[in-house]
Amino acid sequence: MEDSPKADPGKAGNAPQQQAANKPQSGERADQGEAPAPDHYRPDPQAMRDQSTIPAPDVANAKYHHPILAQPPEAPTGLHLTEPAKVAAGVTAVIKSMAFGWSEGGLNRGTRGLLNMNQKDGFDCSSCAWPDPDDHRSVAEFCENGAKATASDADERAAGPEFFARHSLAELSKMTDRDQNNAGRLTHPLVKRPGDNHYSPIEWPAAFQLIADNLNALASPDEAVFYTSGKVPNEPAFLFQLFVRQFGTNNLPDCSNMCHESSGAALSPTLGLGKGSVTLNDIHEAEVIIIIGQNPGTNHPRMLTALQKAKRNGAKIIAVNPLPEAGLLAFKNPQDFMNPLRALGTLLGDGTQITDLFLQVRVDGDMALLRGIMKHLFEAEDLNPGQVADRAFIAEYTTGFEAFEQNIRNTSWEDIEELSGISRAQLLEAANLLARKQKIITCWAMGVTQQRQGVQTIQEIVNLHLLKGAIGKPGAGTCPVRGHSNVQGDRTMGIWEQPTKEFLDALGKEFNFTPPYAHGLDTVESIKAMYKGKTKVFFSLGGNLLGAGPDTEVIAEGMRRQKLTVFVGTKLNRGHLTTGETSLLLPCFTHADVDLQKAGHQMTSCENSMGVVSQNKGVLTPLPGQMMSEVAILAGVAIATLGNRTNIADWVAMTENYDVIRDHIARVIPGFEDFNQKLRRPGGFYLPNGPRERKFTTKNGKANFTATALEKHTVEPDQLILMTVRSHDQFNTTIYDYNDRYRGVHGERRVLFMNRQDMADRSLQAQALIDITSHFEGTRRTVEKFIAVPYDIPRGNVAAYFPEANPLVPVGSVAKVSNTPTSKYVVVTVVPTRKTVGAPLEVRLAAEA
DSSP, rough: EEEEEEEEESSSTTTGOOTTOOOOOTOOOOOOOOOOOOOOOOOOGGSSSOOOOOOOOOOOTHHOOSOOSSSSSOOOEEEEEOOSSEESHHHHHHHHHHHHHHHHHHHHHHHHHHHBBTTTTOOOOSBBOOOSSSSSSOOOOOOHHHHHHHHHTTTTOOOOOOOOOOHHHHHHHHHHHHHOOOOOOEOOOOEOOOOOOOOOOOOOOHHHHHHHHHHHHHHSSGGGEEOOOOOOOOOHHHHHHHHHHHHHOOOOOBBBGGGHHHHHHHHHHHOOOOSOOOOOOHHHHHEEEEEEEEOOHHHHHHHHHOOOOOHTTTOOOEOOOSSGGGGGEEEOOOGGGGGGTTHHHHHSSEEEEEOOOEOOOOOOOHHHHHHHHHHHHHHHHHHSSSSSSOOOHHHHHHEEEHHHHHHHHSSOOHHHHHHOOHHHHHHHHHHHHTTTOOOOOEEHHHHHTTTTTTTHHHHHHHHHHHHHSSSSBBEEEEEEOBTTTHHHHHHHOOOSSSSOOOHHHHHOOOOHOOOOOOOOOHHHHHHHHHTTTTEEEEEESOOOOHHHHSSSSHHHHHHHHSSEEEEEBBBBBBBSSSSSSEEEEEEETTBBBBBTTTTTTOOEEEETSSEEEEEEOHHHBSSSOOOOOOHHHHHHHHHHGGGGGSHHHHHHHHHHHHHHHHHHHHHHHTTTTTTHHHHHTTTTOOOOOOGGGGGOTTSSEEEOOOOOOOOOOOOOOOOOEEEEEEEEEEETTOOOOOOGGGGGSSSSSEEEOOOOOHHHHOOOOOOOEEEEEEEEEEEEEEEEEEEEEEEEEOOEEEETTTTTGGGGSOTBBOOOTTOOOOOOOOEEEEEOOSSSSOOOHHHHHHHHH
């Protein structure tokens, strides 16, 4: 077993570097205020969900039945393959960042946007939720993907009424997702009326009244669904849930339901808070970091800087992933090119090695892998009593240890090796890195949360930390790495279909109304309800449910069955085209836009993955047109819909000055006391975090070990397990380009990464044209004309990009408890594309007619 390295105060990441007010100090955990109320999940969520099945849609032939394509077009865009990269970032990342920044926003707007992004007096990156440094921030405090997101937001091109007059919805749907995004910023409110095939202009008051008329005509408020993107800042998110609850429903599905819902469902009952427990400085100080089910090089590139600091401090990093991603191998920090002492070495060298031990786990094998590591740790504890398990921590702070220990010891090595694909010897290497360490951090993302047993796998992560006492101390804790910029903040603001009584009581008292207490529909349940005609209005505040959700054609059919669909957005996406009978497309500001209201230049706020709330103040003049802020749009909808059922004067005041919104938030949500004052501190402020201080606000006041069930699932000999992934030129459902240079894929997105032996078993040549069929409970869904790409992936596993592969993910295939779609476990078969592909001739002729 390896001993901990001695601390070196001269290395990066030491406590004196942090100067932000109200930060958790290194070496202590000063009280940050009362821990927020526990966000416990309902005890039996499955019993309250729709258990009926939805017929599998005819995915392959949908293009012949519907002139408006819900799926991206199949036409090839020009595949070119190179060797996968062995190092992330470097000069190429710098060049790409500048190229994107200037290509869409122009030299002046693009440069100004990049230089103000993630600065203490600037705006928050609209891409990922990785935290900013508390102290010094570089001039270029952004990554390549952040540059792409800001360039897209700063786009000088406009997709105004003339653009939509030229292009029908069917024509727009035949564009690639990249070209839809590159059409430009939405500038005017638009409407598609019954029977129309174009969006046309509408005035704002008429749009608000149209929404109000449709909502007020519903037999029940529960016939409406209100969806939210994680890009929405705190202030409009708070207003959105306030309006929805004053309207009378908790139908508030959001993108969290499809990503880190499994994290919240696992962390709340075990630790008392559905968020991570670490700070950025903890990453720097950790002795061992486990990165499991996460690809930081593409999805959270600035995380690589923190990992580099940790490595320079002596940390060991264990990477667990089915693919050997470039960002998990080595990193060339673009910031080093501005340092004369490091520039040449960075340019000519191999970069900083990130991973010390790479475990190429099978898809869905992470739980077995974690059990194997802990089984080794128990064996080490037997040989070295009191040196591996933190018995004092376990005795004082936890419950359930005996059942957990027995569960791990009873798990056979045969099951562990079979399910994980990792040998007992490799798992011993990982255990040896952990055995004598206590400063341990585990980071995870969608690769874990979107498994069938995502919740239980995260509970095993918690078990590992409780076993080691590796929580509530500097350099140790849990780190679910969130995706979109404010996805964590939106949940804090009350965007949740399962609100706590404490939150609703406070909200009702503050605004003098009785909120609905019955739980609403999450994303999967909303999709089902829309498809079955149980809802009539779908309102989306940002996002792209069609592109993000499972079972694309089921979502599309559900949209078509709505009386009204409302989309608030900044740029065109495919989700805006598959609509209800009537549809509104309403343009709003981005994070980068200046938001001028009656009280002056307004700011909003966002909460990052580590619970820091900081200001977001735009710097770019909005394009000419009729765009409005999200706050103003929501106020307009609320006033028109609720009338004298709400305090109209308060909605007006909140629109004119966002400080009024924050004063309300301060009285409703724990941790936001003196919100306006704290937000104006350079760098913002930390929210209370019970687990960070070993205050576990679970029902029993303890951190709870969990004895999970390790399930074994078998597949047919010709079947494979598919997981969906992002490309490097993509963030969430936004496609910036067709390339994925870290994996060596250029000019194409309809690819399937396959193990070479799996290809040989099916007599498939490299770049063969293939069809993919998913299998779930006797149903099939087929996507056509993908390209087989040989890749280093475990046998029996394949990977494809979303949203192209989302039609294969059944809406009924979900993780236990969290109800998250299992995009990381889809059973598929692969065959060569048929020479005659598509619907029968008479169906084609009917569609063309």
